[in-house]
Amino acid sequence: MDARGLWALVCVLALVGCLVAFVPSASATSGGVGVVDSGPEQPLLQETANETDQTANETDQLDDADEVHIDVFVHENGAATFVVDYRFENDSDANWNTLRDDVEANPDAYAAEERDDWNAILEDGENETDREMEIRNVSVVTDVSTAPRELGHVEFTFEWTGFAYIELNRIEVGDALSGFTLPKDTTLQVFPPEGYVVDGVEPSPDDPPEGSVFWDGDGTEFTDDQPWIDLMEEGNASGPADESDPGPAMPWLTVAAALALLASVGAAGWWIRHEEILAPNGASSEAEPPAGTAEPATSGGDVTQGEQETNGPPPELLSNEERILQLLDQRGGRIKQQEVVSELDWTEAKTSQVVGGLREDGEIEVFRIGRENVLALPDDRESDD
Structure with missing residues (x-):
């Protein structure tokens, strides 16, 4: 080449x-x-993760609130509206401003975090009460106040369905908060619905405002059965729970008058019979029954009239209302509602419904002894019987 x-x-x-x-x-x-x-792609994923972590960290700042005020507005249907107010002193502080800006930029994230916290409490309440519950419509806003001191507020509002137990003319509050603790610098205030008043509270409230129940976490400890609030319709409240309370006062004057009348009738009857026995002209010592009076049944095995009245018709031939009235007759005119549940093997809901109908019709009266409902026949019905 x-x-x-x-x-x-x-x-x-x-x-x-x-x-x-x-x-x-x-x-x-x-x-x-x-x-x-x-x-x-990797920097973008890392940036998204950093934003999520930052939101979680900002949400955790709610734990640093100087005060937490929980207001519970109970409704007549058993639901309740909660207002949870996280308060921060010195609303001009840089930390507060950062938190406020983040809440306003990410309200859904804060609402979801608050819902999760309360759902954990709700699950304990469902297990304790066997009622279906739900926390819904969670919202959050920020605000500032200057009186009596400067405060920043992060305020959550939500609805808790199935929160309270309803029975006739009363609402029992507290069983849904089973296992709930009230930390230091946290308050709980419960407001009854319109037309209801507080009829019993455990434990004793701390300087309760008028028309509500207030507990301060600095000195309140709840036991397993607390908090407990008994709300009654106005006009039906019995005052503070007292196990020795015998219920409505007996009409003693009426009872005394009835006893006196019975004594007079008995004495008159004895005198007439005595006169008949000693009557002259060979009058029989045995008084003849008045004309038209049926002879009493004497044949063996036959049910006497008294036994028939005591036993009454068989249960399957009675309505639900008649079965409760029959129980009241057998118990002398009064019976605890829980005993009706046991005797008739009904659910509490069914018993409350039937009792409520009888009460509305004026067939029975319902009052409280301690924490129990007592059913009673009206005074005029007892005297008629």
Whole structure:
């Protein structure tokens, strides 16, 4: 090969070497086939994760609130509206401003976090009461106040369905908060619905405002059965629970008059019979029954009239209302509602419904002794019987 051919071969080899070196470099920079360019995606994922962590950290700042005030507005249907107010002193502080801006920028994240916290309490309440419950319509707002001191507020509002237990003319509050603790610097205030008053409270409230129940976490400890609040319709409240309370006062004057009348009738009957026995002209010493009076049944095995009145018709021939009235007759006119549940093997809901109907019709009266409902026949019905 001459010098010219050798030089041409060297040039070709140099050109091929340059092409081999250039192609991988070009592919790496242009995202060519077979090369994964993940550079831009990783920073974006990392940025999203950082934003989530930052929101969680900001949410945790609610735990640093100087005070937490929980207001519970009970409704007649057993639901309750909660207003949870996280309060921060010195609303001009940089930390408060940062928190306020973050809440306003991410209200859904804060609402979801608050819902999760209360759902944990709700689950304990459902297990304790066997009632279906739900926390819904959670919202959050921020605010500031200047009197009596400067405060920043992060305020959550939500509805808790199935919160209270309803029975006739009363609402029992507290069993849904089973296992609830009231930490220091936290208050709980419960407001009854319109037309209801507080009829019993455990434990004793702390300086309760009028028309509500108030506990301060600095000195309140709840036991397993607390908090407990008994709300009654106005006009039906019996005052503070007292196990020795015998219920409504007996009409003693009426009872005394009835006893006196019975004594007079008995004395008159004895005198008439005595006169008949000693009557002259050979009058029989056995008084004849008045005309038209049926002879008492004497045949063996027959049910007497007194026994029939005591036993009454068989239960399957009685309505639900009649069965309760029959129980009241058998118990002397009074019986605890829980005993009706046991005796008739009914659910509490069914018993409350039937009792409520009888009470509305004026067939029975309902009053409280301690924590129990007592059913009673009206005074006029007892005297008629």
